[in-house]
Amino acid sequence: MLFPSDVLTEEQLALPFTVGVSVRFYGPKSGRLEVRASEGIVPAITENMLGADGAVDPQLQTDALGELGNVLCGNVVSAMTNGIGVFHLHPPRPMDPAQFSELLEPNEECVNIGFDEGRAQVRLFLSSR
16 A cells, blocks of 8 residues: 655655656646656556556556556546536656656646655646637
8 A cells, every 4th residue: 555645755855756647638628637756656556556466567557657647637627627528538648757847837736745655746737728
């Protein structure tokens, strides 16, 4: 099990993000949701999802993070409109860690979450149209 905290330690904040996925959505509001994680988070998520113990294939880890991105995105867009309207979610796409930035962009919300295994970040970008 993973135990989240919204208060991150200095050690957690120092951990770089090594993997991420992006899910684009269109509907009454449009944009994308990104989920980024440090190295120790994704194997733990995957093991929990699959009920597996030990090493899990890297592709399954990417798929598990993508599924988490889908679930989060679906819940967030529904909450933004109180469940009114139809949204279209694109399949999650892996992100290139070289493009990760700690800087916030306009029209962006960000949540950082600490775990014993490291840290994760969820970013929501809304298009201006």
